[in-house]
Amino acid sequence: MSVYGSFPGTRPRRLRTSPAVRRMVAETRLHPSDLILPAFVREGISEPVPISAMPGVVQHTRDTLRKAAVEARQAGVSGIMLFGVPEDAKKDALGSAGTDPDGILQVAIRDVRAEVGDDLVIMSDLCLDEYTDHGHCGVLDDDGRVDNDATLERYAEMAQVQADAGVHMVGPSGMMDGQVGVVRDALDTIGKEDVAILAYTVKYASAFYGPFREAVGSSLVGDRRTYQQDAANVRESMRELALDLEEGADIVMVKPAGPYLDVLAKIADSVDVPVAAYQISGEYAMVEAAAERGWIDRDKAILESLMGIKRAGADMILTYWATEVARSL
Numbered sequence: 001m002s003v004y005g006s007f008p009g010t011r012p013r014r015l016r017t018s019p020a021v022r023r024m025v026a027e028t029r030l031h032p033s034d035l036i037l038p039a040f041v042r043e044g045i046s047e048p049v050p051i052s053a054m055p056g057v058v059q060h061t062r063d064t065l066r067k068a069a070v071e072a073r074q075a076g077v078s079g080i081m082l083f084g085v086p087e088d089a090k091k092d093a094l095g096s097a098g099t100d101p102d103g104i105l106q107v108a109i110r111d112v113r114a115e116v117g118d119d120l121v122i123m124s125d126l127c128l129d130e131y132t133d134h135g136h137c138g139v140l141d142d143d144g145r146v147d148n149d150a151t152l153e154r155y156a157e158m159a160q161v162q163a164d165a166g167v168h169m170v171g172p173s174g175m176m177d178g179q180v181g182v183v184r185d186a187l188d189t190i191g192k193e194d195v196a197i198l199a200y201t202v203k204y205a206s207a208f209y210g211p212f213r214e215a216v217g218s219s220l221v222g223d224r225r226t227y228q229q230d231a232a233n234v235r236e237s238m239r240e241l242a243l244d245l246e247e248g249a250d251i252v253m254v255k256p257a258g259p260y261l262d263v264l265a266k267i268a269d270s271v272d273v274p275v276a277a278y279q280i281s282g283e284y285a286m287v288e289a290a291a292e293r294g295w296i297d298r299d300k301a302i303l304e305s306l307m308g309i310k311r312a313g314a315d316m317i318l319t320y321w322a323t324e325v326a327r328s329l
């Protein structure tokens with residue numbers, strides 16, 4: 001046998017010979033506390049409603065949401081990100097239900113806080129699309145365009161009602177310019193300096209949000225390309241990052257996760273705040289659909305997808321599999 005380079009002295013396979021040695025040399029480990037569970041709660045239902053494009057995920061009733069929060073905490077998950085789904089009749093142009101102190105999200109925050117206290121980080125989506133009849137993340141001007149600055153006023157109010165309801169951390173996800181600063185200011189103004197901001201710093205206009213639109217009963221016609229980012233760009237993300245940090249982001253997030261691991265890695269390398277990634281509805285749906293057909297090993301594919309996101313630099317991951325995976329670790 002002819003010999004090239006350092007072979008046969010050097011054999012990387014030695015460190016792969018058994019599960020024990022592989023465990024020893026693993027560079028990345030998933031831990032239950034890395035995981036955050038996104039959860040939907042729908043107004044006016046008495047039984048949970050399955051989301052067909054997300055097998056295994058439901059729109060919760062107030063009651064089943066409380067149970068889901070307890071289960072997540074027991075499994076060691078570190079946080080729960082709440083999305084409210086109002087009754088259709090309560091959707092309007094301004095997304096009024098989003099700032100109603102008795103709106104579904106605010107009610108759910110109070111429920112979950114009463115149930116788990118401070119043992120689980122209670123987080124809330126701060127965005128108008130769940131509450132507007134046109135389905136956009138902001139309010140529209142006379143020409144039907146999303147009005148950035150008018151939307152910021154709505155976000156400020158949302159931040160305050162969510163904080164009053166007892167949320168620990170808000171997640172402004174609408175991609176309006178200036179949203180992090182405005183939300184920080186609104187919180188501080190009412191003495192909620194301790195409520196943290198998980199900034200949707202990098203959020204791409206993605207086809208993979210598809211199943212989420214069903215999950216929140218969104219009536220969106222058209223797309224979000226005038227406010228969410230173009231998949232072609234990375235420098236633009238670094239700019240969004242600088243702005244969010246200046247405005248007071250406590251944690252910065254990249255979303256979606258899987259198709260944007262390069263962006264995640266770059267951001268994780270360049271900040272000194274914690275970095276989150278959101279494994280979104282379409283990423284979930286793809287694995288579930290392929291597994292249902294017997295095309296992939298579901299459990300292994302789930303762990304591998306999460307490992308990839310953590311390896312790329314995420315300190316925490318929002319995933320619809322959070323509780324299940326946390327239990328399995």
Ligand code: PBG
Nearest residue numbers: 127129173208209212280281282
């Ligand atoms: C906006 C929001 C969206 C998601 C989280 N927050 C939808 C969107 O921007 O279109 C998507 C999450 C997912 O797809 O799992 N409120």
